[in-house]
Amino acid sequence: MQDTFIKAYPKLLQPSVAVTGLWLAHGDEPLLSQWLIDALRPHWHAQNYAIKRIELISVKSWQEVLSELGSQSLFDDASALIVTGNQKPDKTVIAELERFAVDAQTGAHSHSLLWLTPKQDKRAQSSKWFAPFAQYGHIIDCNLYNEQQRQQLLQIQAQQFGLRLSQEAWQLLMSHTEHHLLSAYQTLWRLSYLFAPQLVVNNDANKVDHTSEKSTANVALDVQDLQAALVSDAQFSVFDLSDAMLAGNSTQVVKIIFQLKATDEPTTLVLWAISKDMRQIIQLMDGQDPQALGIWRSKQGLYQQACRRQSKAHTTAWPALLYRCDQAIKGLIRQPAWELLLQAALELSGQRLFESPK
Numbered sequence: 001m002q003d004t005f006i007k008a009y010p011k012l013l014q015p016s017v018a019v020t021g022l023w024l025a026h027g028d029e030p031l032l033s034q035w036l037i038d039a040l041r042p043h044w045h046a047q048n049y050a051i052k053r054i055e056l057i058s059v060k061s062w063q064e065v066l067s068e069l070g071s072q073s074l075f076d077d078a079s080a081l082i083v084t085g086n087q088k089p090d091k092t093v094i095a096e097l098e099r100f101a102v103d104a105q106t107g108a109h110s111h112s113l114l115w116l117t118p119k120q121d122k123r124a125q126s127s128k129w130f131a132p133f134a135q136y137g138h139i140i141d142c143n144l145y146n147e148q149q150r151q152q153l154l155q156i157q158a159q160q161f162g163l164r165l166s167q168e169a170w171q172l173l174m175s176h177t178e179h180h181l182l183s184a185y186q187t188l189w190r191l192s193y194l195f196a197p198q199l200v201v202n203n204d205a206n207k208v209d210h211t212s213e214k215s216t217a218n219v220a221l222d223v224q225d226l227q228a229a230l231v232s233d234a235q236f237s238v239f240d241l242s243d244a245m246l247a248g249n250s251t252q253v254v255k256i257i258f259q260l261k262a263t264d265e266p267t268t269l270v271l272w273a274i275s276k277d278m279r280q281i282i283q284l285m286d287g288q289d290p291q292a293l294g295i296w297r298s299k300q301g302l303y304q305q306a307c308r309r310q311s312k313a314h315t316t317a318w319p320a321l322l323y324r325c326d327q328a329i330k331g332l333i334r335q336p337a338w339e340l341l342l343q344a345a346l347e348l349s350g351q352r353l354f355e356s357p358k
Contacts, residue, residue, distance in 0.1 A: 002139040005032050006149045010156065012039035019043045019080070021104035022097065022137025023114040024130075031182050032142040033116050034294045035153075037082060040114065049080040049112065053292045056085025062093040069100060069111050078110035084292055086117050088129045101136030119143055147179060154184050159218060161192035168223040176230055182296060187230075190237060193269060194229055195219045236260060238273035241345065245277060246302035248309055250351040257342045267329045267337045271322070274344050278318045281306055281348070285315060309350035321347065 005027070011017070017040075025036050044051055054065055065083055089097060103109055115133075124130060133139050144150050151170060158165060165173065177183035236256045244252040260270055280293055284307050290300045321344050328337035343353050 002134060002141070004141045006152055008140045009035065009039060009153065017043045019047070019112045020110050021112065022101045022133050023112065024117065024133040024137060025114065025140045025142045026117045026120045027142025028119045029142055029144060029181065030291060030297060031185065036140065036142065044080040044112065047110070048077040051080045051082070053082045053084070053289065055289050055292065056083060056087035059087050059090055061085070061087060062089050066093065066096050069113065078112070080112040081114065082292065083113065083115040084289060094129055094132060098132040098136065101132050105136060144181065150179065150181055154188065157185055158188050161188055162218050163188065163192060163195065164218040164220045165226070166222045169221050169226045172223055172226050186239065190239070191221065191229055195221060238265070238269055241270070242273050242277055243302065245345055245348040246299070246306045248305065248350045250346055250349045253345045253349050254342065257338070257345055261338050267341065270341050271325050271329060274341065274348060275322050278322065278348055281310060282315050282318065285310065285312065306348065318347065
């Protein structure tokens with residue numbers, strides 16, 4: 001079955017979706033691939049899937065994929081494999097993938113394979129390797145072909161964030177972000193923290209559980225609300241803090257932290273931004289693929305730069321530091337929360353206030 005992302009995505013947000021078998025998503029918009037994973041993940045979790053990632057370094061990497069699909073964990077009902085890379089399977093692997101897909105349809109197993117590839121042209125789609133996915137699986141075209149599709153997807157995301165924009169506000173948003181999908185999405189994200197923070201906190205905590213009932217009381221925004229928010233957006237935000245930390249600009253980090261404190265930015269939001277970047281740096285230093293972690297291509301250089309400033313010895317102390325920040329925010333320890341948040345932010349930027357105990 002073949003479908004476009006704009007048609008497939010709303011269906012995946014429904015409470016019950018069959019995820020067994022072959023899935024292929026092709027396109028040159030990495031944000032859509034990440035949204036697809038985010039939409040499938042709650043269904044994998046609900047069905048007790050073990051979620052793993054494999055990058056195709058060469059054609060031989062497909063053997064690792066097949067081996068993983070053939071194994072069965074004692075603690076998980078099935079595996080969900082997220083495969084990245086553009087290495088096409090050979091004849092033997094194609095036959096195995098076809099067998100895998102047929103067995104999935106007959107109920108012989110419950111495994112799921114999602115392969116994320118760049119955009120495939122018509123010639124590629126007529127190739128033999130494409131056939132098992134087209135005939136027995138699900139193919140999703142992760143490309144946007146017009147402005148209407150872009151706004152439709154952003155409207156879905158706005159609803160997930162608890163927002164409802166007027167038509168004039170949408171026009172201003174698209175103009176302000178120059179019709180760029182990622183920029184518009186990031187702006188909606190920031191708006192959600194301004195106008196619907198409780199919904200955002202709940203969604204972050206639950207990782208947007210699509211199987212749960214959602215509130216329909218979205219916050220309505222008109223063009224005046226959006227204009228005021230875009231003006232206030234000229235001040236620092238946690239996104240600016242992230243960029244400064246990753247770039248190793250400790251002076252800017254201190255400046256931003258002080259301004260966030262002065263403007264009463266929620267400490268939980270600041271801790272979320274720091275902990276997210278710390279976790280991703282640790283995962284990158286463990287050899288994980290940045291694209292598989294959902295890191296935008298425009299920021300991958302910053303993350304790699306941040307990794308080069310760190311060592312395993314320093315990053316092993318980060319979870320304990322984040323835990324102390326959380327305790328301070330909850331009032332469980334006497335040390336001021338902003339003091340610990342500044343220490344953590346500077347740690348990430350490469351500036352250590354205190355040496356880790358040996």
